Amino acid sequence: MRIISLVNQKGGVGKTTSSVNIAAMLGKKSKRTLLIDLDPQANATSGLGLYENNFNRSVYEAMLGNIDPRQAVYPTAISNLSIMPATKDLAGAEIELVSEFNREHFLKKMITKLGDDFEIIIIDCPPSLGLLTINALTASTEVIIPVQCEYFALEGLARLTQTIDTVKNALNPELKIKGVLMTMYDSRLGLSRQVDEEARQHLGALVFETVIPRNVKLSEAPSFGEPIINYDKKSKGAKAYKNLIKEIINV
Amino acid sequence: MRIISLVNQKGGVGKTTSSVNIAAMLGKKSKRTLLIDLDPQANATSGLGLYENNFNRSVYEAMLGNIDPRQAVYPTAISNLSIMPATKDLAGAEIELVSEFNREHFLKKMITKLGDDFEIIIIDCPPSLGLLTINALTASTEVIIPVQCEYFALEGLARLTQTIDTVKNALNPELKIKGVLMTMYDSRLGLSRQVDEEARQHLGALVFETVIPRNVKLSEAPSFGEPIINYDKKSKGAKAYKNLIKEIINV
Numbered sequence: 154m155r156i157i158s159l160v161n162q163k164g165g166v167g168k169t170t171s172s173v174n175i176a177a178m179l180g181k182k183s184k185r186t187l188l189i190d191l192d193p194q195a196n197a198t199s200g201l202g203l204y205e206n207n208f209n210r211s212v213y214e215a216m217l218g219n220i221d222p223r224q225a226v227y228p229t230a231i232s233n234l235s236i237m238p239a240t241k242d243l244a245g246a247e248i249e250l251v252s253e254f255n256r257e258h259f260l261k262k263m264i265t266k267l268g269d270d271f272e273i274i275i276i277d278c279p280p281s282l283g284l285l286t287i288n289a290l291t292a293s294t295e296v297i298i299p300v301q302c303e304y305f306a307l308e309g310l311a312r313l314t315q316t317i318d319t320v321k322n323a324l325n326p327e328l329k330i331k332g333v334l335m336t337m338y339d340s341r342l343g344l345s346r347q348v349d350e351e352a353r354q355h356l357g358a359l360v361f362e363t364v365i366p367r368n369v370k371l372s373e374a375p376s377f378g379e380p381i382i383n384y385d386k387k388s389k390g391a392k393a394y395k396n397l398i399k400e401i402i403n404v
Numbered sequence: 405m406r407i408i409s410l411v412n413q414k415g416g417v418g419k420t421t422s423s424v425n426i427a428a429m430l431g432k433k434s435k436r437t438l439l440i441d442l443d444p445q446a447n448a449t450s451g452l453g454l455y456e457n458n459f460n461r462s463v464y465e466a467m468l469g470n471i472d473p474r475q476a477v478y479p480t481a482i483s484n485l486s487i488m489p490a491t492k493d494l495a496g497a498e499i500e501l502v503s504e505f506n507r508e509h510f511l512k513k514m515i516t517k518l519g520d521d522f523e524i525i526i527i528d529c530p531p532s533l534g535l536l537t538i539n540a541l542t543a544s545t546e547v548i549i550p551v552q553c554e555y556f557a558l559e560g561l562a563r564l565t566q567t568i569d570t571v572k573n574a575l576n577p578e579l580k581i582k583g584v585l586m587t588m589y590d591s592r593l594g595l596s597r598q599v600d601e602e603a604r605q606h607l608g609a610l611v612f613e614t615v616i617p618r619n620v621k622l623s624e625a626p627s628f629g630e631p632i633i634n635y636d637k638k639s640k641g642a643k644a645y646k647n648l649i650k651e652i653i654n655v
């Protein structure tokens with residue numbers, strides 16, 4: 154089973170948009186896929202059309218071991234795609250986990266209880282390098298790092314890759330960076346081209362060939378609770394995520 | 405002394421861009437201003453042209469009480485504007501503070517030691533509602549909430565205003581919301597107009613009249629370590645922040 158986390162402590166870089174659309178495309182390709190929303194903002198949850206009143210179990214209870222995790226798995230409008238939704242309680246988990254033994258392994262232990270139910274798990278992370286993100290990195294086989302084509306986006310990369318190395322050495326030797334995904338690329342702006350070039354210069358082959366363009370359809374889709382493949386499959390955004398999947402699953 | 409925090413747990417909504425440019429405009433208006441960077445990403449620090457190798461004291465040491473906070477105050481290229489820079493060590497403060505007595509009051513205690521050095525303090529917060537942001541809310545007289553004109557931006561507002569109410573009742577009765585600032589408004593997009601209208605419908609007079617437009621000059625300026633007033637004072641972004649200042653300091 155492949156477990157892929159979308160991680161970047163910089164906010165608003167496209168972690169949720171990428172999680173939802175990668176997971177949806179994998180479902181469309183008949184891969185039994187689970188999306189875990191590990192962000193208390195619960196944007197991936199509403200991005201797939203689930204709201205707090207239409208589910209009663211969440212990743213919070215499943216991760217702390219209070220319930221069988223299968224009780225927190227819900228179907229979505231996409232066949233082969235299920236979601237483990239987030240609620241705001243998850244914000245408390247960061248502080249509650251601090252004093253627990255094996256506090257970095259709670260998510261990994263939970264995922265083991267799901268057995269072979271899924272072929273691929275996608276985990277959407279909050280904009281921080283706290284215990285929720287550390288749990289995701291400890292549980293994952295791979296990491297995808299969305300990087301917005303803006304100046305501040307490059308600044309945080311060194312700290313992020315250091316954290317990944319630390320987790321790899323101390324907690325999860327299997328962990329590897331699957332790729333760096335350039336997002337919100339606006340071909341009219343010199344800044345976008347400059348940041349994309351700099352990322353490829355510093356990170357080389359780690360950067361996916363596919364670049365996600367800035368595309369208003371991608372930011373409209375969540376207000377309908379739909380991934381882009383259902384909202385507007387002919388859009389530039391949908392085409393880009395479709396190309397990206399070829400780089401993710403052609404192992 | 406007025407202490408204004410820029411807060412929103414949603415990432416990438418313009419907290420840092422607003423903090424830097426509000427603080428710079430206040431400095432230009434000869435208000436003795438301090439910008440405190442309370443985000444371990446340290447974007448406000450580099451946004452004003454400071455990098456880890458040109459300062460040796462930071463808000464981390466000042467807040468934990470290890471040094472006189474004045475040692476962590478540095479001048480910037482703008483007269484009347486000083487900065488208390490962040491370093492990545494600040495990320496550790498969240499966990500270190502959990503078990504301290506009065507953990508929510510460390511920043512407030514530190515600011516008291518600055519006496520009357522400043523007329524206005526602006527605090528840039530990280531994208532979370534953890535202990536760093538709670539410290540900022542406990543220390544503040546006012547909060548400005550930047551809201552990106554995108555769908556996900558409205559979702560988190562209820563949780564944020566609840567947190568502000570809780571801090572107001574339990575920790576800081578003076579705290580009030582100075583205003584909600586709509587950011588990255590793109591007049592060509594229906595989504596921008598829709599989110600702006602919805603915010604004004606739900607929040608009424610709390611929403612500033614000034615709207616910050618999407619303007620590439622604002623995202624280019626940080627790569628030169630300059631606020632917009634120095635980088636391109638004739639830009640739409642500079643004009644918008646100049647108008648905003650009139651709504652902030654015409655008390």
Ligand SMILES: Nc1ncnc2c1ncn2[C@@H]1O[C@H](COP(=O)(O)OP(=O)(O)OP(=O)(O)O)[C@@H](O)[C@H]1O
Nearest residue numbers: 164165166167168169170280366367368372415554
């Ligand atoms: N390629 C794109 N084109 C246009 N808008 C986009 C694109 N990708 C994301 N967006 C929009 O930009 C905003 C930020 O994206 P998103 O919420 O996915 O980032 P995030 O990294 O998950 O944020 P956070 O750090 O808060 O979790 C959202 O409003 C989203 O709809």
Ligand SMILES: Nc1ncnc2c1ncn2[C@@H]1O[C@H](COP(=O)(O)OP(=O)(O)OP(=O)(O)O)[C@@H](O)[C@H]1O
Nearest residue numbers: 164303415416417418419420421531617618619623
């Ligand atoms: N009005 C604007 N027009 C164009 N770009 C903008 C505008 N405001 C901010 N930006 C850019 O958008 C990105 C996000 O803004 P910023 O970093 O200020 O948000 P933030 O809320 O501080 O993010 P974080 O949650 O990571 O702290 C940055 O690259 C910034 O340069």
Ligand SMILES: [Mg+2]
Nearest residue numbers: 168169192196
């Ligand atoms: Mg997100």
Ligand SMILES: [Mg+2]
Nearest residue numbers: 419420443447
């Ligand atoms: Mg910021």
